[in-house]
Amino acid sequence: MNEIALHHDVAPLRVLLGTWRGEGQGDYPTIDPFSYTEEVTFGHVGKPFLAYGQKTWRQPDGFPLHAESGYLRLPSWDTAELVLAHPTGIVEVTEGTWDGTQLLLRSTLIGRTATAKPVTEVERRFTLDGDELRYTVAMAAMGLPLTHHLAAILRRVR
Amino acid sequence: MNEIALHHDVAPLRVLLGTWRGEGQGDYPTIDPFSYTEEVTFGHVGKPFLAYGQKTWRQPDGFPLHAESGYLRLPSWDTAELVLAHPTGIVEVTEGTWDGTQLLLRSTLIGRTATAKPVTEVERRFTLDGDELRYTVAMAAMGLPLTHHLAAILRRVR
Numbered sequence: 001m002n003e004i005a006l007h008h009d010v011a012p013l014r015v016l017l018g019t020w021r022g023e024g025q026g027d028y029p030t031i032d033p034f035s036y037t038e039e040v041t042f043g044h045v046g047k048p049f050l051a052y053g054q055k056t057w058r059q060p061d062g063f064p065l066h067a068e069s070g071y072l073r074l075p076s077w078d079t080a081e082l083v084l085a086h087p088t089g090i091v092e093v094t095e096g097t098w099d100g101t102q103l104l105l106r107s108t109l110i111g112r113t114a115t116a117k118p119v120t121e122v123e124r125r126f127t128l129d130g131d132e133l134r135y136t137v138a139m140a141a142m143g144l145p146l147t148h149h150l151a152a153i154l155r156r157v158r
Numbered sequence: 159m160n161e162i163a164l165h166h167d168v169a170p171l172r173v174l175l176g177t178w179r180g181e182g183q184g185d186y187p188t189i190d191p192f193s194y195t196e197e198v199t200f201g202h203v204g205k206p207f208l209a210y211g212q213k214t215w216r217q218p219d220g221f222p223l224h225a226e227s228g229y230l231r232l233p234s235w236d237t238a239e240l241v242l243a244h245p246t247g248i249v250e251v252t253e254g255t256w257d258g259t260q261l262l263l264r265s266t267l268i269g270r271t272a273t274a275k276p277v278t279e280v281e282r283r284f285t286l287d288g289d290e291l292r293y294t295v296a297m298a299a300m301g302l303p304l305t306h307h308l309a310a311i312l313r314r315v316r
Contacts, residue, residue, distance in 0.1 A: 071247075073245070073273070075272065081272070086229065087205065091241045091243065091251055108272075109269040112267075114253060
């Protein structure tokens with residue numbers, strides 16, 4: 001959080017601002033299920049976007065697992081665009097809707113470096129429910145169709 | 159900088175680690191020339207990539223201009239991949255070479271949301287020269303071919 005006024009274009013996203021922390025579970029047909037601790041931050045600098053950052057850690061040793069970073073915009077007050085980069089050599093363009101409590105985004109483009117794994121489609125759903133921010137990620141990868149991958153429940157820590 | 163050992167796969171990039179700050183100039187046929195203050199950070203968490211973040215500000219008032227964030231990997235010790243997200247609704251996959259002092263990257267894919275400007279190609283060059291990190295960015299956008307856009311000179315601040 002900071003003292004700069006939130007830009008009018010992203011005013012409906014005010015409820016997401018801050019740092020959220022919690023636990024998640026990962027599953028996918030090609031890997032063993034896993035649990036993780038996660039921190040997600042939505043920040044702003046007074047411009048018409050939010051900066052989004054995510055980090056996850058293995059427990060109990062705190063070894064870093066995944067990270068991703070990008071930016072969220074609202075072309076209108078009920079449509080949303082999120083662009084993301086991943087350390088796995090993958091970029092995502094996702095587009096969808098924001099209804100005041102739920103952000104539902106589907107990939108319109110996935111880009112990969114020559115050495116990245118074949119992820120071809122992603123669906124991301126963030127849902128505010130009281131004090132909780134829940135999200136799920138479904139992914140089409142390794143030749144599989146869009147399949148559940150991640151689910152986490154986070155609470156605002158600052 | 160931190161106490162975690164740098165991953166072997168990105169060991170050649172050790173010279174880039176830290177936060178760099180300096181001044182740059184922007185030009186493009188479709189806009190007025192502009193100057194900016196910039197901070198670039200290359201960080202790591204012990205995994206086989208560096209996290210890359212960049213922010214620029216207008217002077218003298220410090221109004222935020224651009225930002226970008228992403229991740230840098232070395233498929234081999236002399237080839238490099240950088241994936242980036244921009245608050246303008248653009249993602250980049252760039253690939254190229256690292257020779258110990260120069261990172262030369264050319265876009266292999268540019269992805270855009272429905273509302274992003276038509277950027278179609280990017281070339282990024284980072285060059286270490288003594289205490290300085292210099293970079294240039296050329297861009298094909300708004301229907302123009304690859305054309306010089308940014309040049310900056312930065313010095314490590316931490």
